[in-house]
Amino acid sequence: MNITYKNTKEFTPQELQNLFLSVEWSSGNYPDKLAVAMQNSSTVFSAWDENKLIGLISIMDDSIMNAYIHYLLVNPEYHAKGIGKRLVTMTTNHYKEYLRIILIAYDKETGFYKNCGFEVGENKTPMFITSLWT
Template structure:
C-alpha cells in the first residue's frame, strides 16, 4: 500500500459518500452537497490508495491569522497507518504563519489531536446549530 497525498477540491459524490459513511458521519448521506462543499474550502488535502479515497482534511481560514479544521477523516480500514497525522502535518505546515489553528474534536478524538499539538482551550466550548446527527 502506497498512499498518495493530493491537494484537490474535486471529488465525486460517490467517493465522498463512501468515505464519510465509512466513519459513520451523517453528512455522508448528502454526497452531492459534500462534493459542492469541498469546492468552498480554502484548503483540502486528501489521501488515496490507488483510486480509493481513504482520508481527507478540510480547512477554512481568514487569510492571515485564524484557520479552522472542519473535517478530518480516515477510513477505519486505514487507521494506524499515520494517514491522519500526515494530513494534520500538511495542514499545520500550510498554516505555519497563522496565529491560531482550531478544531472541534469529538471526545473520542481529543487524545489524537493532543498528540498532533492541539490543546483544549480553557474557558471555551464548541457550540453548533445542526440538523446532522453525527
C-alpha cells in the same frame, strides 16, 4: 499499499459518500452537498490508495490569521497507519504563518489531536446549530 496525498478539491459525490459513510458520519448522506462543500473549502488535503479516497482534511481560513479544520476523517480500514497525522501535519505546515488553527474534536478523539500539538481550550464550549448527528 501505496498511499499518495493530494491538495485538491476535486471529488466525485460517490467518493465522498463512501468515505464519510465509512466513519458513519451523517453528512455522507448528502454527497452532492459534500462535493460543493469541498469546492468551497479554502484547502483540502486528501489521502488515496491508488484511485480510492481513504482520507481527507478540509480547512476554512480567513487568508491571514485563522484556519479552522472542519473535517478530518480516515476510512477505518486504514486507521493506525499515520494517515490522519500526516494530513494534520500537511495542514499545520501549510498554515504555519497563521496565528491560530482551530478545530472541534469529539471527546474520544482529543488524545489524537493532543499528540498532534493541539491543546484543549479552557473555559470554552463548542456550540452548534445543526441537523447532523455526527
